[in-house]
Amino acid sequence: METTDVIIIGAGAAGMMCAVEAGRRGRRVVVLDHARNPGEKIRISGGGRCNFTNLEAPPERFLSGNPRFAISALKRFTPADFISRVDAAGIAWHEKTLGQLFCDGSARQIVDLLVRDMVAAGVDLRLGTGISAVSRDGGFLVETSGGTIRAESLVLATGGKSIPKMGATGFAYRIAEQFGLAVTETRPALVPLTFAEQDLEKLRPLAGVSVEARVTLGRTAFEEGLLFTHRGLSGPSILQISSYWREGDSLTVDLARGCDVAGALKAQRGAGGRIAVLTALGRYVPEKVGDMVLEAAGISGRLADQSNSVLDRIGDAVNRWQVKPVGSEGYRTAEVTLGGIDTGGLDARTMEARTVPGLYFIGEAVDVTGWLGGYNFQWAWSSGWAAGQAV
Numbered sequence: 001m002e003t004t005d006v007i008i009i010g011a012g013a014a015g016m017m018c019a020v021e022a023g024r025r026g027r028r029v030v031v032l033d034h035a036r037n038p039g040e041k042i043r044i045s046g047g048g049r050c051n052f053t054n055l056e057a058p059p060e061r062f063l064s065g066n067p068r069f070a071i072s073a074l075k076r077f078t079p080a081d082f083i084s085r086v087d088a089a090g091i092a093w094h095e096k097t098l099g100q101l102f103c104d105g106s107a108r109q110i111v112d113l114l115v116r117d118m119v120a121a122g123v124d125l126r127l128g129t130g131i132s133a134v135s136r137d138g139g140f141l142v143e144t145s146g147g148t149i150r151a152e153s154l155v156l157a158t159g160g161k162s163i164p165k166m167g168a169t170g171f172a173y174r175i176a177e178q179f180g181l182a183v184t185e186t187r188p189a190l191v192p193l194t195f196a197e198q199d200l201e202k203l204r205p206l207a208g209v210s211v212e213a214r215v216t217l218g219r220t221a222f223e224e225g226l227l228f229t230h231r232g233l234s235g236p237s238i239l240q241i242s243s244y245w246r247e248g249d250s251l252t253v254d255l256a257r258g259c260d261v262a263g264a265l266k267a268q269r270g271a272g273g274r275i276a277v278l279t280a281l282g283r284y285v286p287e288k289v290g291d292m293v294l295e296a297a298g299i300s301g302r303l304a305d306q307s308n309s310v311l312d313r314i315g316d317a318v319n320r321w322q323v324k325p326v327g328s329e330g331y332r333t334a335e336v337t338l339g340g341i342d343t344g345g346l347d348a349r350t351m352e353a354r355t356v357p358g359l360y361f362i363g364e365a366v367d368v369t370g371w372l373g374g375y376n377f378q379w380a381w382s383s384g385w386a387a388g389q390a391v
């Protein structure tokens with residue numbers, strides 16, 4: 001039977017980083033993936049430019065049953081560490097917004113960097129390889145479409161359930177359960193939210209319209225773009241809040257961030273006010289949003305004829321729009337999976353299962369989920385790096 005030191009299942013961001021590090025330490029590493037190409041999610045990420053990290057990755061920007069779990073790995077392999085690798089590879093990059101770093105060229109450059117580093121570290125990458133079973137005999141036996149391989153260490157880096165069309169599976173969760181590790185509830189995150197049919201009737205005409213918004217749920221708020229879609233809401237502010245939203249929750253949306261609309265309308269009215277109220281509102285929100293707000297409130301006519309209480313109602317409808325999504329677009333479009341392998345069962349320094357020596361879980365499969373903005377790749381790099389030092 002073929003033997004090696006380390007088997008890594010999953011040639012995504014975390015698996016490749018782990019492979020490079022373990023290979024550099026002189027470990028014999030075999031990486032298995034059922035996909036035809038490595039790093040497919042890297043390739044499609046960031047609109048093809050890969051938001052490969054964020055200038056800062058504080059633990060508050062990650063959701064987890066144990067918010068402290070990610071600290072160790074994120075401290076030991078930081079955004080600056082990954083940026084140095086990108087710089088050393090001569091990949092040009094830029095900061096887009098909020099510390100988010102993207103390739104100037106193409107996301108493929110990041111995949112190529114990792115593949116080159118794996119080759120240089122002597123890693124054996126086997127694509128198009130299905131895994132039928134995993135068992136333990138002191139080490140680990142992995143039954144693949146290419147035969148059985150035995151290794152001292154086994155790393156699960158198969159990611160989450162998002163985008164099943166691209167080969168995402170719940171494989172890591174199944175293996176965790178097989179070895180007695182707990183898995184927290186998983187759900188789609190960084191995902192557009194959807195509305196009930198009766199709400200959509202009013203909102204459909206707005207599909208394609210975007211605004212700079214502030215979206216609030218309880219004590220959590222995001223100030224970023226919002227996009228009306230044919231099925232509900234999307235855009236960065238909605239993707240961000242979707243990680244916190246649960247069925248039954250209402251969102252408060254400010255559709256004209258930074259502008260007190262009631263106050264501004266009163267000021268305009270004081271300065272003349274012969275214009276239509278819709279035209280006046282159009283200074284602060286796109287016309288279609290203005291239309292929706294006025295129609296819903298049954299308000300029309302000239303600005304000059306509107307009372308203070310009517311302008312307050314308009315202000316509330318724009319600055320404090322209450323919406324109750326009924327669901328999300330699901331794993332079909334979700335950027336990540338919230339939840340996963342319970343961090344209580346893992347060593348935060350090495351990602352090794354506490355009760356199963358030699359078994360490791362890294363990347364999105366673990367119950368650590370970053371905000372939108374390069375945080376999920378940073379978690380993949382940091383957790384992959386941490387396990388790579390230990391396997």
Ligand code: FDA
Binds near residue numbers: 041042
């Ligand atoms: P990842 O999913 O990358 O890799 C898992 C690998 O395991 C895959 O190669 C898969 O084929 C393989 N695999 C799965 N099941 C298997 C099985 N049963 N047998 C064998 N192999 C199996 N994040 C970010 O920080 N910045 C960004 O710009 C974006 N953009 C983005 C866009 C889109 C459209 C999506 C869907 C996601 C993002 N993300 C992102 C999130 C980011 O892509 C994600 O968090 C990381 O890819 C997770 O890395 P992993 O290595 O953990 O899993």
